[in-house]
Amino acid sequence: MPNKPLSALTLQDRNAEVQIQVHRKWEFRGAVDNGPILHIDMILTDCTGNAIHCQIPSFLAATRGDEFQVGKIYKMTRFSVARAKSTYKPVDGDLMLYVKPYTTLELCHTSPSGFPLYVYHLTSYDKIDPDGSNARNFHDVLGIITEISAIKPVGNAHIPSSYNRHVLIKNLSDDILKITLWGKRAQEFSLTNTYDPQKQTPIVVLFVGCLPKEYQGEVLLSGGAACHWYFNPSIEEAEAFYSRIESEKINIELPSLDKQEITPPSFPQREHHNLKYILSLNPHDVPDMNAR
Numbered sequence: 001m002p003n004k005p006l007s008a009l010t011l012q013d014r015n016a017e018v019q020i021q022v023h024r025k026w027e028f029r030g031a032v033d034n035g036p037i038l039h040i041d042m043i044l045t046d047c048t049g050n051a052i053h054c055q056i057p058s059f060l061a062a063t064r065g066d067e068f069q070v071g072k073i074y075k076m077t078r079f080s081v082a083r084a085k086s087t088y089k090p091v092d093g094d095l096m097l098y099v100k101p102y103t104t105l106e107l108c109h110t111s112p113s114g115f116p117l118y119v120y121h122l123t124s125y126d127k128i129d130p131d132g133s134n135a136r137n138f139h140d141v142l143g144i145i146t147e148i149s150a151i152k153p154v155g156n157a158h159i160p161s162s163y164n165r166h167v168l169i170k171n172l173s174d175d176i177l178k179i180t181l182w183g184k185r186a187q188e189f190s191l192t193n194t195y196d197p198q199k200q201t202p203i204v205v206l207f208v209g210c211l212p213k214e215y216q217g218e219v220l221l222s223g224g225a226a227c228h229w230y231f232n233p234s235i236e237e238a239e240a241f242y243s244r245i246e247s248e249k250i251n252i253e254l255p256s257l258d259k260q261e262i263t264p265p266s267f268p269q270r271e272h273h274n275l276k277y278i279l280s281l282n283p284h285d286v287p288d289m290n291a292r
Contacts, residue, residue, distance in 0.1 A: 006050040009081050009095055017077045019108065020044040021115045022070050023051065024090075024209075026225040027061070033162055033183035037061040041226065042068060043090055044097070047114035053090050054079075054097040064099055073108040073115070087136035090209055090226060092121060118235055120208050125175050128221065130214040138226055140208040142237055143169030143177060144245065145195075150255035151186050165189065165255070169205060172240055178220040179207055185227050191254060194231050200249040204241045206233040 003019040023043040029035040040056040056064055068074075080098040120140040129135060147168040155161030165186040167179045181189050195203055209226035212219065232238070 003046075003075070005048050006044070006046045006052045007048070009052075009097075011081055011083070011095070013081050015077065016079075016081075017075060018044075018046065018079075019073065019075050019112075020046055021073045022068050023116070023119055024228055025068060025070050026209075026228075027065075028225055037065075040065045040068075041090065043119055045115050045119060047112045049114060049116050051091045051116065051119045052093055052095065052097060053084060054099065056099045060099060060101060064101075064103070067105055068099075073111055075106040075108060077104045079103045088211075088226075089137045091119060118206065118208075118230060118233055120206060120235070122237060125171055125177050128177070128212045128219055130212045130219060132212075135212050138209045139212055139221060140206065141169070141177060141179075141210065141221065142204070142206050142233075142235075142241070143171050144241060144250070145191070145203045145205055145252060146170050146176065146250060148189075148191065148252060148255060163187070167205075169207075172244060178218065179210060179223055180213075180220055181223040181227065183224070185223050185225070189229065191231075191252065195252055195254065197252075197254065200251055202245040202248055202250045203252075204232050204238050204245070206230040206235065206238070 002017070004013070004016045006018060006020070009016060009018070021044065023045045025040065025042045027037050028039050028041060030038055036058070038058050040061050042054045042056070043051055044054045045051045056068070078100065080100055081095055082098055084093055084096045122142055123139045125141065125143075128139060128141075145167060147166075149166040151163050151165045153162075154164055162183050163186050164180050164182050167181065167189065168176055169179065170176050191203065195201075207221065207223065207227065207229050209228055210221035210223045213222045214220070232242075
């Protein structure tokens with residue numbers, strides 16, 4: 001059976017075979033860092049440069065999730081083709097794929113050329129609108145890093161619900177955009193092996209998979225599980241940035257928390273009692289557990 005290009009797939013395909021590379025992959029756990037996996041998302045590409053969103057449902061996450069390794073090339077058959085979701089789309093397109101219990105996956109030991117190094121669709125800073133029609137789809141942006149904050153806990157001071165860090169980037173017009181990274185993404189973002197404080201050479205970064213938000217009147221991008229980044233990407237749109245920074249230096253203060261291990265928040269064990277027991281309690285004898 002010949003391999004079918006991703007761009008040629010239709011809703012009627014039941015036995016198509018595709019040769020794909022796992023370009024990006026992330027686990028979606030909802031609004032918490034250490035909750036159950038709700039689904040695993042991937043961006044798959046083919047050797048003609050096409051890309052498509054693929055999802056592994058929660059009930060298959062434990063058994064099929066590890067089969068798909070980022071950067072590996074596979075022949076895949078017996079998958080489901082469906083209409084793409086109208087929101088939270090990581091790539092443009094009308095269709096998406098679902099992994100099924102009977103989906104077959106065969107590792108390819110030869111790697112044909114043509115698989116894209118980057119999958120992105122840039123949004124200019126002035127087009128980022130948290131209230132616009134595209135607010136619930138992922139955004140990709142390009143810029144020069146100007147500042148990085150330390151990792152900070154978010155939520156209750158005793159039991160933080162998550163952690164974040166802010167990264168500021170600027171475009172060629174010196175407009176500043178804040179990227180807020182959450183949880184594991186906040187911990188993983190580091191310039192330690194990329195930025196030389198002595199040379200102070202600016203770093204161009206491509207952020208993908210971010211959502212537009214507004215906080216206290218400031219428009220920003222939020223980077224959760226779907227967010228990924230590429231330092232000094234070799235893309236056409238970055239050439240103007242490289243030409244500009246040839247004679248520019250930027251002093252970036254690298255946070256001391258870059259190498260600190262962040263432990264996902266753990267929540268206290270809840271006690272369950274019936275209403276009769278609760279009504280019998282003296283509220284002055286019940287310890288303050290910061291209940292809300």
